[in-house]
Amino acid sequence: MKFEIAMEPMASPRPRFSSKGGFVKAYMPKEYMAWKAQLLFKWKLLKLKQEVSGKPLFVKLSFYLDPPIAVSKIKKNRAALEAETMPVVKKPDIDNLQKSVLDALNKHAWPDDNQISDIYAKKRYSLRPRIEIEVREVE
Template structure:
């Protein structure tokens, strides 16, 4: 059983909706989405020392850590850091998973259809990032 772990620096980002251009029939990926997918790929390649993708049924755990707003009181900051308070804000957990899993297609695994168990959690943190754990079953 093999497992990989890596972190994506910066504020978590969601997968944007594709835009359709009627005149040409083309589908455009939003620039923010394309840039974040590149960051996911780069983070994986820099942090994971693996020469072949994971195979078989996979478990994926995605932990999105959002920056604590500067306007929050010290007392509330402590509640956030001790995980007594969670970020109930955008982006949605499913869109967080979508951008990370789609970006790893063909790199960490052949296709995200191999993921049979998915856990996505949202937390507050001093340093914004997304932590990813992928494990073969």
């Protein structure tokens, strides 16, 4: 299955900690939890079936991020932005982008993300921010 989610990619942040009542509790920031919920909501709108074969899965993730103003205003960058060929070599880290998508779709697009044996990811600047996801069985 191959699908696209029209939203700005977000990297998985580090957990936060609070110590109320003498207990230390870990939690994720509210903005991140809201982003994950929105991604899952958009995935459910696509009405795709979960990949439940039990076989190893290959996942391809393409992250298209909104370019900074300094990049988008330069005329020579325009063609690369339109062709979506300009790599992102700054934050967010690609592994944290992967984690956010895999965590959000776990138990929805696949039964458990431990089923993923192969993964490919890229991040590019684009005038149309989105996440493209492809899931297929490993041959």
